[in-house]
Amino acid sequence: MTDYSRSSSNQESNNFRRQPKQQRGRERVEKILDAAAVVFDEVGYESATTHLIAAKAGTAIGSLYQFFPDKAAIFKAMELRHVERVKTFWAQVDIPTIAQLSLRAMIHNLAVAVAELFEQPVSRVVFVQFYVSPQILQAIDESMTQEAIDFMATILGQRNSAISTEQCHLLAEVCVHSSNAVMLAALRSAKQEHRQRLIQQIEDLMVSYLEPYVGDRQNDNVMKVMVCPHCQSSNLFKNGYRRGKQCYRCKDCGKQFVKTPR
Numbered sequence: 001m002t003d004y005s006r007s008s009s010n011q012e013s014n015n016f017r018r019q020p021k022q023q024r025g026r027e028r029v030e031k032i033l034d035a036a037a038v039v040f041d042e043v044g045y046e047s048a049t050t051h052l053i054a055a056k057a058g059t060a061i062g063s064l065y066q067f068f069p070d071k072a073a074i075f076k077a078m079e080l081r082h083v084e085r086v087k088t089f090w091a092q093v094d095i096p097t098i099a100q101l102s103l104r105a106m107i108h109n110l111a112v113a114v115a116e117l118f119e120q121p122v123s124r125v126v127f128v129q130f131y132v133s134p135q136i137l138q139a140i141d142e143s144m145t146q147e148a149i150d151f152m153a154t155i156l157g158q159r160n161s162a163i164s165t166e167q168c169h170l171l172a173e174v175c176v177h178s179s180n181a182v183m184l185a186a187l188r189s190a191k192q193e194h195r196q197r198l199i200q201q202i203e204d205l206m207v208s209y210l211e212p213y214v215g216d217r218q219n220d221n222v223m224k225v226m227v228c229p230h231c232q233s234s235n236l237f238k239n240g241y242r243r244g245k246q247c248y249r250c251k252d253c254g255k256q257f258v259k260t261p262r
Helices: 003-015 023-043 050-057 061-067 071-092 103-117 121-132 142-159 165-187 192-214
Strands: 236-242 245-250 256-258
Touching: 023 050, 023 061, 023 071, 023 121, 050 061, 050 071, 071 103, 071 121, 071 142, 103 142, 103 192, 121 165, 142 165, 142 192, 165 192
Parallel strands: none
Antiparallel strands: 236 245, 245 256
């Protein structure tokens, strides 16, 4: 367990009126948090009440009060859940590997992961409230944005070691702030189709901006993209040699093949 996960668990313990110990209780808490996200999204934080949240969750108000004393405690638990998900996302990214992909593939993989994160109501609402009602947040501040910048700067530094650390952080800062601005507009859009178009544009925006600095031509060490000839997946791993040639196995379809990078 990381230092973060320990501190996060301690914060959550302090936030709950009664810490759920059984699976049924944990599932009820998750249901309350998801319902709260919907209520906050529909009527706003100020107009939201614990009774509305309990009704949306399909649980008795007494059951809600077993875990949370008020809506502020519910929102703080939502914040901690979002932070946990973001930290998990960062920790799961294999930076050396993703930095070797083509620029388009690298940005696409990151963009897809972020989009999946915001498909979750809790993360979506917390992200929006960070910008529109920052005064209600208790567990998240600008330090999280800086962590995102540091994360992106590390990836850019891996792609092109000729770029200074200062330049990597500047590029990362522009990437994080600009993508967050477009993401905010997308998540606040009432039209699902328009929301998806905006999110898709983040990928083009990042690729165009970063191309002169960490594009495929600027990165002599970037691995040329290899794809599975059976399912076209790039999720591969090396699997020994056959007749002196490198063998690969696809993690998605499980088939093995021999091929040189293109």
